[in-house]
Amino acid sequence: MIRSVFAVAAIALGVSVAVAQQDPIAARKALMKANGDQAKIGAAMIKGEAPFDLDKARKIFATFEDAAAKAPALFPDNSKTGGETAADPKIWQNMEDFKARLAKFGSDAKAASAQVTDLDSFKAAFGSIGKNDCGGCHEQYRIKKS
Amino acid sequence: MRRLMLAAAAIAAACVLLWFLTMPATVPASALPPHTPDLDNGRTMFDIGGCASCHATPNKDAAKVERTRLGGGLALKSPFGTFYAPNISPDPADGIGAWSEADFVTALWKGTSPRGRHLFPAFPYTSYARMQLADIRDLFAYLKTLPPVAGKARRHELAFPFNIRRLVGVWKLLFFHEGPYAADPALSAQINRGAYLVNGPGHCAECHSPRNFLGAIVESRRFAGGPAADGKGFVPNITPAGLGQGGADNAAWTAKDIATYLRDGMDPSGDFAGGAMAEVIRNTSQLGDADRAAIAAYIYSLPPRQGPKPPPKP
Numbered sequence: 001m002i003r004s005v006f007a008v009a010a011i012a013l014g015v016s017v018a019v020a021q022q023d024p025i026a027a028r029k030a031l032m033k034a035n036g037d038q039a040k041i042g043a044a045m046i047k048g049e050a051p052f053d054l055d056k057a058r059k060i061f062a063t064f065e066d067a068a069a070k071a072p073a074l075f076p077d078n079s080k081t082g083g084e085t086a087a088d089p090k091i092w093q094n095m096e097d098f099k100a101r102l103a104k105f106g107s108d109a110k111a112a113s114a115q116v117t118d119l120d121s122f123k124a125a126f127g128s129i130g131k132n133d134c135g136g137c138h139e140q141y142r143i144k145k146s
Numbered sequence: 147m148r149r150l151m152l153a154a155a156a157i158a159a160a161c162v163l164l165w166f167l168t169m170p171a172t173v174p175a176s177a178l179p180p181h182t183p184d185l186d187n188g189r190t191m192f193d194i195g196g197c198a199s200c201h202a203t204p205n206k207d208a209a210k211v212e213r214t215r216l217g218g219g220l221a222l223k224s225p226f227g228t229f230y231a232p233n234i235s236p237d238p239a240d241g242i243g244a245w246s247e248a249d250f251v252t253a254l255w256k257g258t259s260p261r262g263r264h265l266f267p268a269f270p271y272t273s274y275a276r277m278q279l280a281d282i283r284d285l286f287a288y289l290k291t292l293p294p295v296a297g298k299a300r301r302h303e304l305a306f307p308f309n310i311r312r313l314v315g316v317w318k319l320l321f322f323h324e325g326p327y328a329a330d331p332a333l334s335a336q337i338n339r340g341a342y343l344v345n346g347p348g349h350c351a352e353c354h355s356p357r358n359f360l361g362a363i364v365e366s367r368r369f370a371g372g373p374a375a376d377g378k379g380f381v382p383n384i385t386p387a388g389l390g391q392g393g394a395d396n397a398a399w400t401a402k403d404i405a406t407y408l409r410d411g412m413d414p415s416g417d418f419a420g421g422a423m424a425e426v427i428r429n430t431s432q433l434g435d436a437d438r439a440a441i442a443a444y445i446y447s448l449p450p451r452q453g454p455k456p457p458p459k460p
Contacts, residue, residue: 040416047406084457086379086420097207127410130418132209135411135427138420139208143379 025083028074031067038063039134042126045119052119057126061113064129068106072099088141098141105133168315170258171324175248181283188288191281193432195274195347199425200231203295208425216241217295222268223376226361227304229268237294250286251279257318264314266302267322267361273349276327281347321362340444343437350445353381353422356454369445370453379421380456387450404442405435 038060044050045057075098080089091098112125192198203217217240218233235241242250249260257264257271265271274282307313327346329338344350355363356372371383382388389399399407403414408430411419419427430438 036416038416039412039418040414043412043414043416088378088421094206130412131410134418135420135424136209138418139424142420144374144382144419144421144423 023083024074024076024079025085025087028071028087029083029085031070031074034063035067035134039130042122046123046126052122054116054118057116057122058113060126061109061116064109064133065106065113068102068109071102086143088143091141098137101133101137101140105129105137108133164316167319168312170262170264170315171252171256172258172262173248173252173255175246178248178251178279178283181280183287184280184284185288185291187281188284188286190433190437191277191285191347192288193429194343194437195285196349196426196429197234197285197289199422199429201234213428214292215295216289216292217297218299219297224268224361225375225377226308227302229266229302229304230299232299233295233297234289235292235295236290237296240296240298241294242289243294247283247286251282254282255324257314257322264311264318266304266311266314267317270349270352272322272363273346273352275322275324276342276346278326278342278346317360317362321360334443336440337444337447339437340440340442343441344444348441350384354384367451367453369448370451371456372454374422382456383451383453384445385448385451385453386446387452389445390450399446401439401442401446404445405438408433408438408441409435 041050041056042060045052075087075091075095077092079085080087080092108129112129116122116125197216198211198213200220200222201216201218202211202213202220203215204220205211216233216235218231218235220231222229222231233241236243238244245260252258252260253265253269254271254274254277257267257269257275259265302309327342330341333341351363351368353375354371355368356370357375358364361375369383369385371381371388373379374381389404399414407413407419408427410431411424411427413419418424430441
């Protein structure tokens with residue numbers, strides 16, 4: 001009995017790992033969604049709709065850093081189409097540039113996390129990442145879908 | 147026999163009439179009163195007009211494009227073929243350095259080239275025709291201050307019969323309406339300014355509206371979005387029907403959100419503009435706050451219109 005539970009668990013684990021590997025599109029969308037949710041919190045603080053909170057600011061940058069670390073593995077050759085992806089095929093033609101941008105996104109987020117102390121420094125760091133890292137990469141490599 | 151001759155004469159007369167009706171129109175130099183150019187305003191027109199987005203010499207990395215080097219060459223894919231944006235730098239041989247002011251006004255107001263031929267409406271004179279004469283002349287003066295860039299862009303690659311320029315004359319009869327924007331006294335000065343910037347130089351509707359099979363904007367669904375002309379993706383509905391439920395999390399846009407977006411590229415859901423809109427924001431981020439607020443106020447005041455259904459959300 002115990003052995004079969006282990007077997008089922010092992011199979012379930014194996015299947016879920018395989019799903020994660022097979023569905024990089026869903027995985028990278030989840031990362032982007034997490035980034036967007038965090039950016040929204042940042043935007044609210046910048047616009048004065050929410051009070052500045054250093055812990056929240058650091059969590060935003062940590063989320064960005066995490067996404068930048070995980071994203072490079074989520075664009076295998078077999079994930080160019082399907083799943084309503086908004087990824088531009090140019091990504092696969094310029095993979096080096098694409099990965100360099102992700103790396104810069106990660107290091108910028110890390111640096112921002114260390115630098116930010118108050119609302120003003122947050123505005124500067126968040127604004128720069130938004131415009132250059134988020135905006136720059138979306139301009140080059142994302143097809144707007146809606 | 148006599149009836150046949152009459153019919154032939156009628157057809158010939160119709161052809162002659164059509165020939166005259168489809169002749170490219172021009173603005174003579176004598177129609178331009180004295181004018182002292184305002185270069186600051188010319189630059190504003192350059193930024194809201196988005197000239198650089200199509201005419202700046204392309205670079206693989208969009209962030210490295212020099213917005214003031216207007217050597218042209220960008221490919222614009224369309225259902226009719228591929229257009230290549232021409233060189234509009236002040237180079238006298240390859241750009242517009244040899245153009246007269248009247249030539250320039252003619253191009254924007256009438257869609258006619260200095261050689262007296264129809265320009266293809268991929269150049270959005272359908273919107274630029276709404277511009278005030280003084281703004282066009284200031285823009286021309288500003289363009290003249292930019293660096294000349296040598297080299298002509300490639301020829302357009304269009305499918306027959308769309309490559310016949312004379313047929314653009316027929317298209318103009320059907321879809322092109324001349325005349326600069328006339329302020330509506332019932333609206334505030336700010337909304338009039340926004341309406342002018344959006345419908346004239348800004349030519350927002352050129353992407354944000356569905357088009358018919360001849361590539362003309364469907365006026366009843368102006369600003370209601372539609373499939374991108376280059377076949378890549380979907381352009382959003384920017385009437386309240388789209389902005390009220392747009393973005394992730396169904397965040398409704400306020401006028402302030404629109405102005406912020408045009409400055410920083412961030413939408414109310416925390417997402418950043420991509421693709422062609424990021425290019426537009428490169429231009430609108432250069433404008434003054436008052437102009438961005440005017441654009442936002444006008445867009446916010448549009449009547450809700452349903453557009454083509456966008457693909458499901460990713």
